[in-house]
Amino acid sequence: xxxxxxxxxxxxxxxxxxxxxxxxxxxxxxxxxxxxxxxxxxxxxxxxxxxxxxxxxxxxxxxxxxxxxxxxxxxxxxxxxxxxxxxxxxxxxxxxxxxxxxxxxxxxxxxxxxxxxxxxxxxxxxxxxxxxxxxxxxxxxxxxxxxxxxxxxxxxxxxxxxxxxxxxxxxxxxxxxxxxxxxxxxxxxxxxxxxxxxxxxxxxxxxxxxxxxxxxxxxxxxxxxxxxxxxxxxxxxxxxxxxxxxxxxxxxxxxxxxxxxxxxxxxxxxxxxxxxxxxxxxxxxxxxxxxxxxxxxxxxxxxxxxxxxxxxxxxxxxxxxxxxxxxxxxxxxxxxxxxxxxxxxxxxxxxxxxxxxxxxxxxxxxxxxxxxxxxxxxxxxxxxxxxxxxxxxxxxxxxxxxxxxxxxxxxxxxxxxxxxxxxx
Ligand code: NAD
Numbered sequence: 001x002x003x004x005x006x007x008x009x010x011x012x013x014x015x016x017x018x019x020x021x022x023x024x025x026x027x028x029x030x031x032x033x034x035x036x037x038x039x040x041x042x043x044x045x046x047x048x049x050x051x052x053x054x055x056x057x058x059x060x061x062x063x064x065x066x067x068x069x070x071x072x073x074x075x076x077x078x079x080x081x082x083x084x085x086x087x088x089x090x091x092x093x094x095x096x097x098x099x100x101x102x103x104x105x106x107x108x109x110x111x112x113x114x115x116x117x118x119x120x121x122x123x124x125x126x127x128x129x130x131x132x133x134x135x136x137x138x139x140x141x142x143x144x145x146x147x148x149x150x151x152x153x154x155x156x157x158x159x160x161x162x163x164x165x166x167x168x169x170x171x172x173x174x175x176x177x178x179x180x181x182x183x184x185x186x187x188x189x190x191x192x193x194x195x196x197x198x199x200x201x202x203x204x205x206x207x208x209x210x211x212x213x214x215x216x217x218x219x220x221x222x223x224x225x226x227x228x229x230x231x232x233x234x235x236x237x238x239x240x241x242x243x244x245x246x247x248x249x250x251x252x253x254x255x256x257x258x259x260x261x262x263x264x265x266x267x268x269x270x271x272x273x274x275x276x277x278x279x280x281x282x283x284x285x286x287x288x289x290x291x292x293x294x295x296x297x298x299x300x301x302x303x304x305x306x307x308x309x310x311x312x313x314x315x316x317x318x319x320x321x322x323x324x325x326x327x328x329x330x331x332x333x334x335x336x337x338x339x340x341x342x343x344x345x346x347x348x349x350x351x352x353x354x355x356x357x358x359x360x361x362x363x364x365x366x367x368x369x370x371x372x373x374x375x376x377x378x379x380x381x382x383x384x385x386x387x388x389x390x391x392x393x394x395x396x397x398x399x400x401x402x403x404x405x406x407x408x409x410x411x412x413x414x415x416x417x418x419x420x421x422x423x424x
Pocket of ligand 1: 250325326
Protein backbone atom coordinates (compact mmCIF):
# COMPACT_ATOMS: atom_id res chain seq x y z
CA UNK A 1 0.00 0.00 0.00
CA UNK A 2 1.33 3.44 -0.86
CA UNK A 3 1.31 5.68 2.18
CA UNK A 4 1.72 9.39 1.66
CA UNK A 5 4.56 10.28 4.00
CA UNK A 6 4.27 13.58 5.88
CA UNK A 7 6.95 16.15 5.18
CA UNK A 8 9.36 16.62 8.11
CA UNK A 9 8.71 19.89 9.92
CA UNK A 10 11.94 20.07 11.94
CA UNK A 11 14.91 17.75 12.04
CA UNK A 12 14.88 16.60 15.63
CA UNK A 13 12.23 16.07 18.21
CA UNK A 14 9.36 16.73 15.87
CA UNK A 15 6.29 15.34 17.68
CA UNK A 16 4.23 15.05 14.49
CA UNK A 17 6.89 13.00 12.73
CA UNK A 18 7.44 10.83 15.77
CA UNK A 19 3.69 10.15 16.07
CA UNK A 20 3.33 9.45 12.33
CA UNK A 21 6.21 6.96 12.19
CA UNK A 22 4.45 4.77 14.80
CA UNK A 23 1.05 5.41 13.22
CA UNK A 24 2.37 4.19 9.86
CA UNK A 25 3.64 0.88 11.29
CA UNK A 26 0.36 0.24 13.12
CA UNK A 27 -1.65 1.13 10.00
CA UNK A 28 0.35 -1.39 8.00
CA UNK A 29 -0.30 -4.13 10.59
CA UNK A 30 -4.01 -3.38 10.38
CA UNK A 31 -4.01 -3.20 6.57
CA UNK A 32 -5.74 0.18 6.81
CA UNK A 33 -7.09 1.37 3.47
CA UNK A 34 -5.42 4.41 2.00
CA UNK A 35 -8.68 6.37 2.21
CA UNK A 36 -9.15 5.74 5.93
CA UNK A 37 -5.43 6.38 6.52
CA UNK A 38 -5.79 9.80 4.94
CA UNK A 39 -8.90 10.60 6.99
CA UNK A 40 -7.22 9.62 10.28
CA UNK A 41 -4.02 11.51 9.75
CA UNK A 42 -5.69 14.81 8.84
CA UNK A 43 -7.14 17.11 11.52
CA UNK A 44 -10.86 17.63 11.08
CA UNK A 45 -10.83 21.31 12.06
CA UNK A 46 -8.11 23.96 12.47
CA UNK A 47 -8.97 27.31 14.00
CA UNK A 48 -6.57 30.25 14.24
CA UNK A 49 -7.63 33.39 16.07
CA UNK A 50 -6.07 36.80 16.73
CA UNK A 51 -6.58 37.98 20.28
CA UNK A 52 -6.08 41.69 21.00
CA UNK A 53 -5.51 42.08 24.75
CA UNK A 54 -5.05 45.26 26.78
CA UNK A 55 -1.85 44.89 28.79
CA UNK A 56 -1.38 46.42 32.26
CA UNK A 57 0.54 49.39 30.81
CA UNK A 58 -2.42 50.32 28.58
CA UNK A 59 -0.93 49.04 25.31
CA UNK A 60 -2.79 46.53 23.16
CA UNK A 61 -0.98 43.32 22.18
CA UNK A 62 -2.27 40.86 19.63
CA UNK A 63 -1.72 37.19 20.48
CA UNK A 64 -2.26 34.25 18.14
CA UNK A 65 -4.37 31.37 19.43
CA UNK A 66 -5.10 27.94 17.98
CA UNK A 67 -7.51 25.10 18.47
CA UNK A 68 -7.01 21.99 16.40
CA UNK A 69 -9.62 19.26 16.47
CA UNK A 70 -7.91 16.18 15.16
CA UNK A 71 -10.91 13.88 15.39
CA UNK A 72 -14.44 13.78 16.74
CA UNK A 73 -15.19 10.32 15.42
CA UNK A 74 -15.47 8.73 18.89
CA UNK A 75 -17.22 11.69 20.51
CA UNK A 76 -16.63 15.31 21.52
CA UNK A 77 -12.98 16.22 21.21
CA UNK A 78 -10.83 16.55 24.32
CA UNK A 79 -7.45 18.11 24.89
CA UNK A 80 -5.50 20.72 26.79
CA UNK A 81 -4.69 24.35 26.06
CA UNK A 82 -0.99 25.25 26.16
CA UNK A 83 0.30 28.78 26.90
CA UNK A 84 3.94 28.89 25.85
CA UNK A 85 6.33 30.90 23.68
CA UNK A 86 7.11 27.82 21.56
CA UNK A 87 3.48 27.08 20.69
CA UNK A 88 3.04 26.73 16.94
CA UNK A 89 0.36 25.19 14.80
CA UNK A 90 2.39 22.11 13.79
CA UNK A 91 3.07 21.18 17.39
CA UNK A 92 -0.59 21.70 18.31
CA UNK A 93 -1.61 19.46 15.37
CA UNK A 94 0.61 16.61 16.59
CA UNK A 95 -0.56 16.94 20.18
CA UNK A 96 -4.20 16.88 19.00
CA UNK A 97 -3.66 13.60 17.13
CA UNK A 98 -1.94 12.15 20.20
CA UNK A 99 -5.08 12.90 22.21
CA UNK A 100 -7.19 10.96 19.71
CA UNK A 101 -5.06 7.84 20.17
CA UNK A 102 -4.83 8.28 23.94
CA UNK A 103 -8.62 8.47 24.40
CA UNK A 104 -9.14 5.53 22.05
CA UNK A 105 -6.57 3.31 23.77
CA UNK A 106 -8.31 3.66 27.15
CA UNK A 107 -11.70 3.39 25.46
CA UNK A 108 -13.28 6.65 26.58
CA UNK A 109 -15.83 8.26 24.28
CA UNK A 110 -13.80 11.29 23.25
CA UNK A 111 -11.98 12.42 20.15
CA UNK A 112 -8.73 14.39 20.27
CA UNK A 113 -7.95 18.11 20.22
CA UNK A 114 -5.37 20.57 21.45
CA UNK A 115 -5.21 24.33 21.79
CA UNK A 116 -2.54 26.89 22.39
CA UNK A 117 -1.59 30.52 22.55
CA UNK A 118 1.89 31.77 21.71
CA UNK A 119 2.71 33.79 24.82
CA UNK A 120 4.99 33.81 27.85
CA UNK A 121 2.81 33.23 30.92
CA UNK A 122 5.79 33.78 33.24
CA UNK A 123 5.97 37.41 32.14
CA UNK A 124 2.26 38.14 32.36
CA UNK A 125 0.30 39.43 35.34
CA UNK A 126 -2.79 37.60 36.62
CA UNK A 127 -4.95 40.32 35.06
CA UNK A 128 -3.28 39.94 31.64
CA UNK A 129 -3.63 36.15 31.85
CA UNK A 130 -7.31 36.48 32.71
CA UNK A 131 -8.02 38.86 29.80
CA UNK A 132 -6.12 36.61 27.38
CA UNK A 133 -7.91 33.47 28.60
CA UNK A 134 -11.32 35.13 28.36
CA UNK A 135 -10.56 36.54 24.88
CA UNK A 136 -9.51 33.06 23.69
CA UNK A 137 -12.61 31.42 25.17
CA UNK A 138 -14.90 33.98 23.56
CA UNK A 139 -13.16 33.55 20.20
CA UNK A 140 -13.71 29.77 20.52
CA UNK A 141 -17.39 30.15 21.38
CA UNK A 142 -18.53 28.19 18.32
CA UNK A 143 -15.80 25.57 18.82
CA UNK A 144 -15.92 24.70 22.53
CA UNK A 145 -19.00 23.00 23.94
CA UNK A 146 -19.81 20.26 26.44
CA UNK A 147 -20.93 18.05 23.54
CA UNK A 148 -18.47 19.43 20.97
CA UNK A 149 -15.00 20.19 22.26
CA UNK A 150 -13.82 20.17 25.86
CA UNK A 151 -10.57 21.95 26.80
CA UNK A 152 -8.34 21.16 29.81
CA UNK A 153 -5.06 22.45 31.26
CA UNK A 154 -1.66 21.86 29.67
CA UNK A 155 1.73 23.59 29.96
CA UNK A 156 1.29 27.14 31.28
CA UNK A 157 -2.35 26.70 32.28
CA UNK A 158 -4.00 25.21 35.35
CA UNK A 159 -7.20 25.25 37.45
CA UNK A 160 -7.21 29.07 37.57
CA UNK A 161 -7.37 29.41 33.77
CA UNK A 162 -9.95 26.60 33.56
CA UNK A 163 -12.17 28.49 36.02
CA UNK A 164 -11.99 31.61 33.79
CA UNK A 165 -12.76 29.53 30.69
CA UNK A 166 -15.75 27.90 32.37
CA UNK A 167 -17.03 31.28 33.55
CA UNK A 168 -16.54 33.01 30.19
CA UNK A 169 -18.22 30.21 28.25
CA UNK A 170 -21.09 30.13 30.78
CA UNK A 171 -21.61 33.91 30.46
CA UNK A 172 -21.88 33.59 26.69
CA UNK A 173 -24.43 30.77 27.09
CA UNK A 174 -26.41 32.59 29.80
CA UNK A 175 -26.22 29.59 32.12
CA UNK A 176 -23.56 27.74 34.10
CA UNK A 177 -21.99 24.98 31.99
CA UNK A 178 -19.24 23.48 34.13
CA UNK A 179 -18.82 20.38 31.93
CA UNK A 180 -17.36 22.48 29.09
CA UNK A 181 -13.90 22.40 30.71
CA UNK A 182 -12.06 19.86 32.87
CA UNK A 183 -9.21 20.37 35.31
CA UNK A 184 -11.26 22.96 37.22
CA UNK A 185 -10.75 23.68 40.92
CA UNK A 186 -12.66 21.02 42.94
CA UNK A 187 -15.00 23.67 44.34
CA UNK A 188 -16.14 24.49 40.77
CA UNK A 189 -16.80 20.86 39.87
CA UNK A 190 -13.26 19.50 39.45
CA UNK A 191 -12.92 15.79 40.24
CA UNK A 192 -11.39 14.40 43.39
CA UNK A 193 -8.40 12.25 42.46
CA UNK A 194 -7.47 14.33 39.37
CA UNK A 195 -4.23 15.58 40.91
CA UNK A 196 -2.73 12.11 41.29
CA UNK A 197 -4.55 10.51 38.35
CA UNK A 198 -1.68 10.50 35.83
CA UNK A 199 0.95 9.27 38.30
CA UNK A 200 -1.49 6.67 39.54
CA UNK A 201 -2.04 5.39 36.01
CA UNK A 202 1.74 5.19 35.57
CA UNK A 203 1.91 3.06 38.73
CA UNK A 204 -0.94 0.77 37.56
CA UNK A 205 0.77 0.33 34.16
CA UNK A 206 4.12 -0.39 35.84
CA UNK A 207 2.56 -3.00 38.15
CA UNK A 208 0.75 -4.69 35.26
CA UNK A 209 3.92 -4.82 33.15
CA UNK A 210 6.03 -6.08 36.07
CA UNK A 211 3.57 -8.92 36.52
CA UNK A 212 4.00 -9.96 32.88
CA UNK A 213 7.78 -9.69 33.19
CA UNK A 214 7.67 -11.67 36.45
CA UNK A 215 9.32 -8.85 38.37
CA UNK A 216 8.23 -8.84 42.00
CA UNK A 217 7.49 -5.18 42.86
CA UNK A 218 8.74 -5.82 46.41
CA UNK A 219 12.19 -6.72 45.09
CA UNK A 220 12.16 -4.17 42.28
CA UNK A 221 14.03 -0.90 41.94
CA UNK A 222 13.10 2.16 39.96
CA UNK A 223 14.29 5.61 38.83
CA UNK A 224 12.00 8.53 38.09
CA UNK A 225 13.04 11.44 35.89
CA UNK A 226 10.99 14.57 36.61
CA UNK A 227 9.52 15.28 40.04
CA UNK A 228 6.48 17.38 39.15
CA UNK A 229 2.87 16.27 39.24
CA UNK A 230 3.33 13.01 37.32
CA UNK A 231 6.78 11.96 38.55
CA UNK A 232 6.26 12.64 42.24
CA UNK A 233 2.92 10.82 42.34
CA UNK A 234 4.26 7.88 40.35
CA UNK A 235 7.30 7.63 42.68
CA UNK A 236 5.18 7.88 45.80
CA UNK A 237 2.64 5.28 44.67
CA UNK A 238 5.31 2.85 43.44
CA UNK A 239 7.12 3.18 46.76
CA UNK A 240 3.86 2.54 48.60
CA UNK A 241 3.60 -0.73 46.70
CA UNK A 242 7.03 -1.88 47.77
CA UNK A 243 9.25 -0.78 44.90
CA UNK A 244 12.48 0.91 45.94
CA UNK A 245 12.94 4.29 44.23
CA UNK A 246 16.71 4.60 43.90
CA UNK A 247 16.77 7.96 42.12
CA UNK A 248 14.63 10.99 41.31
CA UNK A 249 15.41 14.14 39.36
CA UNK A 250 14.09 17.52 38.36
CA UNK A 251 15.40 20.47 36.39
CA UNK A 252 17.94 21.18 39.21
CA UNK A 253 19.66 17.77 38.88
CA UNK A 254 19.37 14.09 39.83
CA UNK A 255 19.50 12.52 43.31
CA UNK A 256 20.49 8.92 44.14
CA UNK A 257 20.29 6.79 47.26
CA UNK A 258 21.18 3.11 47.02
CA UNK A 259 18.93 2.37 50.03
CA UNK A 260 16.03 4.09 48.30
CA UNK A 261 14.99 7.75 48.35
CA UNK A 262 12.32 8.59 50.95
CA UNK A 263 9.70 10.01 48.56
CA UNK A 264 7.51 11.60 51.25
CA UNK A 265 10.57 13.47 52.52
CA UNK A 266 11.48 14.54 48.98
CA UNK A 267 7.95 15.87 48.41
CA UNK A 268 8.07 17.71 51.73
CA UNK A 269 11.52 19.13 50.84
CA UNK A 270 10.31 20.27 47.42
CA UNK A 271 7.35 22.05 49.00
CA UNK A 272 9.56 23.96 51.42
CA UNK A 273 12.19 24.68 48.78
CA UNK A 274 10.15 26.65 46.25
CA UNK A 275 9.22 23.55 44.20
CA UNK A 276 12.83 22.44 43.62
CA UNK A 277 14.83 19.40 44.78
CA UNK A 278 18.06 21.41 44.77
CA UNK A 279 20.08 20.56 47.90
CA UNK A 280 17.88 17.58 48.86
CA UNK A 281 19.79 16.00 51.76
CA UNK A 282 18.36 12.46 51.49
CA UNK A 283 20.47 11.45 48.51
CA UNK A 284 23.73 12.08 46.67
CA UNK A 285 23.82 14.18 43.50
CA UNK A 286 24.35 12.41 40.20
CA UNK A 287 24.28 13.86 36.70
CA UNK A 288 20.95 14.34 34.94
CA UNK A 289 22.02 12.02 32.12
CA UNK A 290 23.01 9.25 34.55
CA UNK A 291 19.53 8.76 35.97
CA UNK A 292 18.35 7.29 32.67
CA UNK A 293 21.22 4.81 32.60
CA UNK A 294 20.96 3.41 36.14
CA UNK A 295 20.81 -0.33 36.68
CA UNK A 296 17.18 -0.43 37.86
CA UNK A 297 14.20 -2.62 36.93
CA UNK A 298 11.85 0.24 36.06
CA UNK A 299 12.61 3.63 34.52
CA UNK A 300 9.89 6.30 34.55
CA UNK A 301 10.63 9.31 32.33
CA UNK A 302 8.15 11.91 33.60
CA UNK A 303 9.69 15.23 32.59
CA UNK A 304 10.03 16.26 28.95
CA UNK A 305 10.01 14.76 25.46
CA UNK A 306 12.91 13.16 23.57
CA UNK A 307 15.14 12.14 26.47
CA UNK A 308 15.62 8.53 25.30
CA UNK A 309 17.21 8.81 21.90
CA UNK A 310 19.33 6.79 19.48
CA UNK A 311 22.36 8.20 21.33
CA UNK A 312 21.63 6.80 24.80
CA UNK A 313 19.15 3.93 24.16
CA UNK A 314 21.94 1.38 23.84
CA UNK A 315 23.16 2.21 27.37
CA UNK A 316 19.80 1.87 29.10
CA UNK A 317 19.82 -0.96 31.65
CA UNK A 318 16.24 -0.88 32.91
CA UNK A 319 14.05 -3.86 31.96
CA UNK A 320 10.94 -1.74 31.74
CA UNK A 321 10.28 1.88 30.75
CA UNK A 322 6.93 3.39 31.74
CA UNK A 323 6.35 6.69 29.95
CA UNK A 324 4.84 9.26 32.30
CA UNK A 325 5.85 12.11 29.98
CA UNK A 326 4.49 12.61 26.48
CA UNK A 327 6.96 11.55 23.80
CA UNK A 328 10.02 10.83 25.98
CA UNK A 329 11.35 8.23 23.52
CA UNK A 330 12.34 9.16 19.98
CA UNK A 331 11.10 6.83 17.24
CA UNK A 332 14.70 5.93 16.35
CA UNK A 333 15.31 4.74 19.93
CA UNK A 334 12.34 2.33 19.69
CA UNK A 335 14.25 -0.12 17.50
CA UNK A 336 17.29 -0.14 19.81
CA UNK A 337 15.15 -0.78 22.91
CA UNK A 338 13.20 -3.53 21.12
CA UNK A 339 16.44 -5.18 20.09
CA UNK A 340 17.68 -5.14 23.69
CA UNK A 341 14.38 -6.67 24.87
CA UNK A 342 13.49 -3.61 26.97
CA UNK A 343 9.75 -3.12 27.31
CA UNK A 344 8.17 0.33 27.01
CA UNK A 345 4.67 1.02 28.20
CA UNK A 346 4.03 3.89 25.78
CA UNK A 347 2.84 7.38 26.72
CA UNK A 348 -0.55 7.02 25.02
CA UNK A 349 -1.28 4.20 27.46
CA UNK A 350 0.88 4.85 30.54
CA UNK A 351 -0.09 8.50 31.11
CA UNK A 352 -3.75 8.18 30.07
CA UNK A 353 -4.89 8.12 33.73
CA UNK A 354 -5.12 11.92 33.54
CA UNK A 355 -7.53 12.08 30.63
CA UNK A 356 -9.49 9.20 32.16
CA UNK A 357 -10.19 11.19 35.31
CA UNK A 358 -10.91 14.26 33.18
CA UNK A 359 -13.57 12.14 31.51
CA UNK A 360 -14.90 11.29 35.01
CA UNK A 361 -15.00 15.02 35.80
CA UNK A 362 -17.14 15.58 32.71
CA UNK A 363 -19.40 12.63 33.63
CA UNK A 364 -19.85 13.91 37.21
CA UNK A 365 -20.62 17.46 35.99
CA UNK A 366 -23.20 16.14 33.58
CA UNK A 367 -24.76 13.97 36.30
CA UNK A 368 -24.73 16.90 38.70
CA UNK A 369 -23.14 14.55 41.22
CA UNK A 370 -19.81 14.09 42.97
CA UNK A 371 -17.96 10.80 43.34
CA UNK A 372 -15.73 9.98 46.28
CA UNK A 373 -11.99 9.79 45.70
CA UNK A 374 -12.19 6.05 46.30
CA UNK A 375 -14.72 5.59 43.53
CA UNK A 376 -12.65 7.71 41.12
CA UNK A 377 -9.50 5.71 41.92
CA UNK A 378 -11.20 2.33 41.64
CA UNK A 379 -12.77 3.17 38.28
CA UNK A 380 -9.64 4.71 36.80
CA UNK A 381 -7.50 1.78 38.02
CA UNK A 382 -9.91 -0.60 36.28
CA UNK A 383 -9.82 1.36 33.03
CA UNK A 384 -6.00 1.49 33.07
CA UNK A 385 -5.64 -2.23 33.83
CA UNK A 386 -8.17 -3.22 31.15
CA UNK A 387 -6.39 -1.00 28.61
CA UNK A 388 -3.02 -2.50 29.52
CA UNK A 389 -4.37 -6.05 29.11
CA UNK A 390 -5.91 -5.17 25.74
CA UNK A 391 -2.63 -3.68 24.51
CA UNK A 392 -0.63 -6.62 25.84
CA UNK A 393 -2.88 -9.15 24.07
CA UNK A 394 -2.64 -7.13 20.87
CA UNK A 395 1.16 -7.10 21.11
CA UNK A 396 1.10 -10.89 21.28
CA UNK A 397 -1.36 -11.24 18.43
CA UNK A 398 0.63 -9.00 16.07
CA UNK A 399 4.04 -9.86 17.53
CA UNK A 400 4.87 -6.19 18.10
CA UNK A 401 6.08 -3.92 20.88
CA UNK A 402 3.57 -2.56 23.38
CA UNK A 403 3.93 0.83 21.70
CA UNK A 404 2.88 -0.34 18.26
CA UNK A 405 0.18 -2.50 19.87
CA UNK A 406 -1.25 0.59 21.62
CA UNK A 407 -1.42 2.40 18.26
CA UNK A 408 -3.03 -0.68 16.69
CA UNK A 409 -5.72 -0.76 19.42
CA UNK A 410 -6.39 2.97 19.02
CA UNK A 411 -6.38 3.11 15.23
CA UNK A 412 -8.50 -0.02 14.96
CA UNK A 413 -11.14 1.48 17.24
CA UNK A 414 -11.24 4.88 15.52
CA UNK A 415 -11.17 3.42 11.99
CA UNK A 416 -13.94 0.88 12.73
CA UNK A 417 -16.09 3.60 14.28
CA UNK A 418 -15.47 5.80 11.24
CA UNK A 419 -16.47 3.01 8.88
CA UNK A 420 -19.69 2.29 10.81
CA UNK A 421 -20.60 5.97 10.95
CA UNK A 422 -19.79 6.37 7.28
CA UNK A 423 -18.65 9.36 5.26
CA UNK A 424 -20.16 11.16 2.29
P1 NAD B 1 5.33 19.44 35.96
O1 NAD B 1 5.61 20.77 35.39
O2 NAD B 1 4.49 19.30 37.18
O3 NAD B 1 6.72 18.68 36.28
C1 NAD B 1 7.76 18.56 35.37
C2 NAD B 1 8.99 18.09 36.15
O4 NAD B 1 10.03 17.80 35.23
C3 NAD B 1 9.55 19.12 37.11
O5 NAD B 1 10.02 18.45 38.27
C4 NAD B 1 10.74 19.71 36.34
O6 NAD B 1 11.73 20.27 37.21
C5 NAD B 1 11.22 18.47 35.64
N1 NAD B 1 12.05 18.73 34.48
C6 NAD B 1 11.87 19.62 33.49
N2 NAD B 1 12.87 19.53 32.59
C7 NAD B 1 13.67 18.52 33.03
C8 NAD B 1 14.85 17.92 32.54
N3 NAD B 1 15.40 18.34 31.41
N4 NAD B 1 15.40 16.89 33.26
C9 NAD B 1 14.84 16.46 34.41
N5 NAD B 1 13.71 16.99 34.91
C10 NAD B 1 13.15 18.00 34.23
O7 NAD B 1 4.73 18.59 34.73
P2 NAD B 1 3.83 17.28 34.79
O8 NAD B 1 2.40 17.68 34.78
O9 NAD B 1 4.33 16.37 35.84
O10 NAD B 1 4.13 16.68 33.34
C11 NAD B 1 5.30 15.93 33.08
C12 NAD B 1 5.14 15.23 31.75
O11 NAD B 1 3.99 14.40 31.79
C13 NAD B 1 4.94 16.14 30.53
O12 NAD B 1 5.51 15.50 29.41
C14 NAD B 1 3.42 16.15 30.37
O13 NAD B 1 3.05 16.45 29.04
C15 NAD B 1 3.11 14.72 30.72
N6 NAD B 1 1.72 14.50 31.12
C16 NAD B 1 1.18 15.14 32.20
C17 NAD B 1 -0.12 14.87 32.57
C18 NAD B 1 -0.72 15.48 33.79
O14 NAD B 1 -1.84 15.12 34.13
N7 NAD B 1 -0.04 16.36 34.49
C19 NAD B 1 -0.91 13.97 31.80
C20 NAD B 1 -0.33 13.34 30.71
C21 NAD B 1 1.00 13.60 30.38
